Amino acid sequence: MTRFAASLLSLSITLALSPALAASPADAPTFDPQRISDMVKTLSSDAFEGRGPATAGEQKTIEYVVAQMQVAGLQPGGDLADGKRAWTQAVPLLRAQISGEPTLSVDTGGKSQPLAQGEQVAIRAAMDGSKSVEITDAPIVFVGYGVTAPERDWDDFKGVDLKGKIALVLVNDPDFETGDGDFGGKAMTYYGRWTYKYEEAARQGATGMLVIHETEPASYGWATVKNSNTNTMFDVVRETPSDTHPQMEGWIQRDFAAQLFKDAGLDFETLKKQAQSRDFKPVELKGETFSAKYAVDSKVITSYNIVGRLEGSERPDETVVYSAHWDHLGVGEPDAKGDRIYNGAVDNATGTAALIEMGRAFAQADRKPERSLVFLNVTAEEKGLLGSEYYASRPLYPLGKTVAVINMDALDPHGPARDFSTSGSAKQDLLDELVETAKQWDLRYATDSKPEAGYFFRSDHFPFAKRGVPAVSFGSGEDLVDGGVAAGRAAAEEYTANRYHQPADQWEAGWTFTGMARDLQLLYTVGSELANSDRWPNWDQASEFRAARDATAGDRK
Template sequence: MNRPSRNALAASVLSLAVAFALQPALAANPQAPSFDPHRLAEEVKTLSSDAFEGRGPATPGETKTVEYVSAQMQAAGLQPGGDIKDGKRTWTQAVPLLRAEITGTPTLTMNEGGQAQALTQGEQIAVRAALNGDTHVSIKDAPLVFVGYGVKAPERNWDDFKGMDVKGKVIVALINDPDFETGKGDFGGKAMTYYGRWTYKYEEAARQGAAGLLIVHETDPASYGWATVKNSNTNTMFDVVRDDPKAVHAPLEAWIQRDFAVNLFKSAGLDFEALKKQAQMRDFQPVEIKGATFSADYDVDSKVITSQNIVGFIEGSRKSDEYVIYSAHWDHLGVGEPDARGDTIYNGAVDNATGTAALIELGRAFAHAKQKPERSLVFLNVTAEEKGLLGSEYYSSKPLYPLGKTVGVINMDALDPHGPARDFNISGSAKLELLDQLVATAKQWNVRYSPDPKPEAGHFFRSDHFPFAKRGVPAISFGSGDDRVDGGTAASKQWSEMYTRDRYHQPADEFDAAWPFTGMARDLQILYTLGSDLANSNAWPNWGQDSEFRAARDASADARK
């Protein structure tokens, strides 16, 4: 028989301690309130209506959204929990953002063997407006270098650059991790690490001094199709305001279609598939794409604007300086390029009017509870998630309530508006006691935990819990299950695949009057109970012993004494 390790024993003892601390709350906790599916439906219908213009940050749609959500929170019985003005809390936290938008039609050219090919924005290429502060981007005949997955990870003894000087060059990189194709290796197998995210690859390109980065899009490793890439990258871009934006943003950040990349490599006498296999090995060497150069010329309207996080609050009755956060993002893509029907409004019904409605209704339930929670509750509706988790990044870097005294974050993003499932999941596969408690809570409804069905998609890094997690706060993003009571896994899979293909980040993400919202209503009972138990206990959940986020949490331990 194998003996448990010291870490395993310590984890077991700590889990028992957490469970013991929660026992009084579990015993005294009243039955979870019911949630009205019709109210959820009406809120999602309103938020995703054309009147809200796709809820783009720094647009009239934002103004309408902030006014609507604030009014709903107030009517639900919440107190304002945002910035302090004239000695009083307001409903919002101001979030300064760098806003950048390409003006006019960008001139983009690939020169292969002396033959110039004009590239069309949104077709072969999707260029993001420069977020390094430049108001004009001019790249003339920059050499091209293939850098595999564009990863520099000293702790894994991995370097795709191998000392090559790429300053002033445009580099080409693959999306996801070197492990994605084989499912095994130094990067967690199929589960994506942060090195696989496009955000990391752009940051590394800037650190290497490249003039730009072209990420090769492939549907499976990206986990979404080209339509999503085009719709998410060819419109207005945002970033948090940085002291040195050029340190993390190269002048050019773009994606290119796979077929275009294959032909580019072929014209240089290179085999794309063979090089992709080489890139999965530690000894991969960067490869110059000889005879090919890239040019770009376009203006950028770049300025600092102010968007808003919306914040509701319930003050705790005994430990008001300790906080449980529920979060969701209110923004979507706004108005953009028309789809095949000519529709230009990206309504964002599932993503994330569902999470915002859930946030409002959880607030209503707590505000009307017979007893106030002992700890304070924060209902955080953040901006600019679609532009890189910027509202949650700003809050977690400049928190209204101390992160060291924040018990945990329960995030809700793109909930399923259909009927209930027999299971639930979370984004990613992180080990933390907050998940253990959620698993135990869900069992009261005979709902089981199913691991993230697509860890290779990197969902852990794609939702608003992540900025909190990397600062040590226990944080999860709740996901509706994949085994529906009505239709089982087949019905769920069919919907998920259709949504990703035809609606995700497209104008077709619209409200459907046939959605029953009964699954969301049941799931909110589970999330209410989890938050209530946390808010009425002395427990401080932590990350697993081997988690990369545990050290950051432990560093703030003195704040919780």
């Protein structure tokens, strides 16, 4: 349901693509909207309990997806044991949750104010390995956007000592407000992501960090923040987790944060403006402190990626990957109606159903692909792309011989659109081929309507991209055949406000899935062309991912 953009199709790539390479729409298989709907309905039913990792819902999801992959004609492509592949890849994760209700408060001028979890703040379970957190009267320091970027001559910390202190930080980049500056204008860089900000807080020695929530720069409302951060947390298992996580991580509501600034004799908007300059210096909220006390139940658990495969007929060691995440938020805090199950119909039962159907289409094709195809259904995307990060760091099939990754996440279950999008705007051959192939369906590539949201860093293609593998995450179009851009944009905004990461993301009988069925024809055609060729897409010469790809060039000789 998100909207993205990329560069215009490069002329050189356009001319290099032979018309003979692209299958006509008549040659693409058809995808059954009813079967897609049935799968989404099943996966997002209450019986699957929101598909939380390491829950009964995960086991039910694995059993269902594996059964569907088997019926579709795929072979197991997961972990190798005794010469045989399993249907899954084991993914060890650190699971942590706050035990009971945390005791939270701020002290202003000697007067203590209790804070309610999920109301003024949303505190995450400690991911630094702590079994308990006890912070007493920690000073609060505003550190702007929390960015250290030597290549941009930018340092928001200026040597401030944050030991024993709580850092307050703005979400997104310093360029967000003006659209102009050293961080790419409106398009978010990785420095704008909250994941980076927590990592930097740990590197700076802060005891904790609170990200100030504002809907526009975050690209989602407080309900999403609360639901995503007050339930069970996961991370990949790290040797020294405190190198990546401060002891306390969380979010704070904008209006409450602004009041804290005011009570300290400061103006929030004035300081936010100052933070947009490299001359900004950290500011302590004098006379105010933060306290927190809570126990943490943490242990290492094993979740699973689900992996189906079709072996290539001529070059089986070369792999095209289709991916989607199966997980959602599980069972969490109740909404206004008392519903506690976060069903995740659009996000991402749609992508999982699409993955199964894509596997079926290739398995039932008239000929086997020359290269192998992997259908990767990853875990823990909602916890920080952890399943795809684990696969990319410990690939079952070498990344140097992975041709491309085509990710499918939160596809539109309604009717067809006249356009499509991808997460982010990274220039690469794979995107050019997608854009060119789409013309067979008279589909145009949409410009990015919200580059500040940083979607490129929020989908499962990113762990592959940062290791050099050409990768895109497909997004449904916004210019609907029935209703145009106005209807498409309204539907997207309604979903983000009222359904995204909320129990209301449920299957609906009125969904036609006809647009999704058409889009899968496009994605099939692109993958088929790559699987039956000897081409190796790459990133643009100026891309930050090009060097990592070129470093594995020897694997492709």
